[in-house]
Amino acid sequence: MSDTWLSATASDLGRGIAAGDIDPVELTETYLNAAESHEFSSRIYTHVTRDRAMAEANAAKSRADMGLRRSLLDGVPISWKDLVDTAGIETKAGSDLLSGRVPQHDGECLASATRAGLVCMGKTHMSELAFSGLGVNPITATPPCVNNHDAAPGGSSSGAAASVAFNTAAAGIGSDTGGSVRIPSAWNDLVGLKTTATLVSLNGVVPLAESFDTIGPLCRSVEDAGHLLAAMTGGTAPDLKNTTLAGRHFAICKTSALDDVDPTVMKGFDATVAKLTAAGAKITELDIPFMPEALGLSSVLFTGEAYAEWKTEIEATPDVMFPEILERFRIGLNHSAVDYVRAQKRMMQLRREYNALTAPFDAVIAPTSPVMPPNVQRLETDSEYYQRVNLLALRNTRIGNLMGLCALTLPTDEKSVGLMALSAPFSEAKLLRIGNAMEAALRG
Numbered sequence: 001m002s003d004t005w006l007s008a009t010a011s012d013l014g015r016g017i018a019a020g021d022i023d024p025v026e027l028t029e030t031y032l033n034a035a036e037s038h039e040f041s042s043r044i045y046t047h048v049t050r051d052r053a054m055a056e057a058n059a060a061k062s063r064a065d066m067g068l069r070r071s072l073l074d075g076v077p078i079s080w081k082d083l084v085d086t087a088g089i090e091t092k093a094g095s096d097l098l099s100g101r102v103p104q105h106d107g108e109c110l111a112s113a114t115r116a117g118l119v120c121m122g123k124t125h126m127s128e129l130a131f132s133g134l135g136v137n138p139i140t141a142t143p144p145c146v147n148n149h150d151a152a153p154g155g156s157s158s159g160a161a162a163s164v165a166f167n168t169a170a171a172g173i174g175s176d177t178g179g180s181v182r183i184p185s186a187w188n189d190l191v192g193l194k195t196t197a198t199l200v201s202l203n204g205v206v207p208l209a210e211s212f213d214t215i216g217p218l219c220r221s222v223e224d225a226g227h228l229l230a231a232m233t234g235g236t237a238p239d240l241k242n243t244t245l246a247g248r249h250f251a252i253c254k255t256s257a258l259d260d261v262d263p264t265v266m267k268g269f270d271a272t273v274a275k276l277t278a279a280g281a282k283i284t285e286l287d288i289p290f291m292p293e294a295l296g297l298s299s300v301l302f303t304g305e306a307y308a309e310w311k312t313e314i315e316a317t318p319d320v321m322f323p324e325i326l327e328r329f330r331i332g333l334n335h336s337a338v339d340y341v342r343a344q345k346r347m348m349q350l351r352r353e354y355n356a357l358t359a360p361f362d363a364v365i366a367p368t369s370p371v372m373p374p375n376v377q378r379l380e381t382d383s384e385y386y387q388r389v390n391l392l393a394l395r396n397t398r399i400g401n402l403m404g405l406c407a408l409t410l411p412t413d414e415k416s417v418g419l420m421a422l423s424a425p426f427s428e429a430k431l432l433r434i435g436n437a438m439e440a441a442l443r444g
Helices: 012-020 024-037 049-067 108-115 158-165 182-187 222-233 263-278 291-294 298-316 322-334 337-358 375-381 383-404 428-443
Strands: 045-048 078-082 119-124 172-177 191-194 215-219 250-254 282-286 364-366 408-410 418-423
Touching: 012 049, 012 222, 024 045, 024 049, 024 078, 024 119, 045 158, 049 119, 049 191, 078 158, 078 215, 108 119, 108 222, 119 158, 158 172, 158 182, 172 191, 172 282, 182 191, 182 383, 182 408, 182 418, 191 222, 191 383, 191 428, 222 408, 222 428, 263 282, 263 364, 263 418, 263 428, 291 298, 291 337, 291 383, 298 322, 298 337, 298 383, 322 383, 337 383, 364 383, 375 383, 383 408, 383 418, 408 428, 418 428
Parallel strands: 078 119, 078 172, 250 282, 250 364
Antiparallel strands: 045 119, 172 215, 191 215, 191 408, 364 418, 408 418
16 A cells, blocks of 8 residues: 555545545655655755654644544645755755755745644755756756656756655645746646745745745645645635536637747647647637747846845855856846846736736646756756756746746646646636646546
């Protein structure tokens, strides 16, 4: 039985605990053993927090025995990206700039999840300071992609995705500033939820660009994503009963998002659109004429804010950084305060235009990433290739961050190809209901 636990959804594990069929202590021990003995353990986890996990599992068992479970996921072990503060455990956000940084308190999202009974398995590797969509980090470690161990796992929540894809955690928590939950989820055949900015607290989270930073889950089902979001916010998971695609109207983001798409990605996307249509959805191609302009503002907004956040630390010891990440931060030097303010003002205007244009649709869809997972060795040795592929990998997902949306990625029939659905700000409950119906159609 314990072998099946490692590939089960977090929600199914929670139901097993509630029914008395799964012992939270035995479940946690199973996952800890899997994490510690896995051939890629040191490339997935920065720390496996065995003592904390077992203490929390024992508390979950006591609550289950007394009928006092705090949530469906009470007693389920999950991993946390190494930018969420964990009391007493070094949290360095994948960078030697922060070596020796040991927070005294848990980040607020972790503290909330702990109150809901979730078990903290440990901390996972990530792109340096979360500033890459590829997941390559020669400074600390680069986790493998589940479908090609020589390929990049996607980032920056690389270890979060790998921890779930390689069956060493029931779910993982990551962050998404420009695609860092969705790209690794897509490349490792997982569900990933990018939440609306400010929905999940960033208190106790190492920042990259706080205007765009968000926290979200990487997991095995849409249902899991809903329960993990509820655990981190202290809210209630959405009701996913009786979801259907009948009568739903989706727009394909035709502008920019379908440019330079890898043939395998396009094949997976087209097949997915056909399945959604067969399940009753109406799908329309939509031109968004201002999208190239919006994407063009990314450099000013992301690098300007990120460099302002980290300039002091970076310039004190730049030699400890991965050169590709260092140079990406330093692009922020090219943008003035005037550039940034003007870009922010224009982005707010474009968000209003986007919301008006897409209001008739239930969601906007596109391939999650237009590229397949690239080779790690080439990324580490070919700077031009790294920069080009990194920006292309992030292009589609950045639409969600720039427009201030929530977004969901689902696995398709093609390995390492994801379907992204974008929805209005703070419409996570609606998006998850749509995603649940999409998931059923894609799995059917």
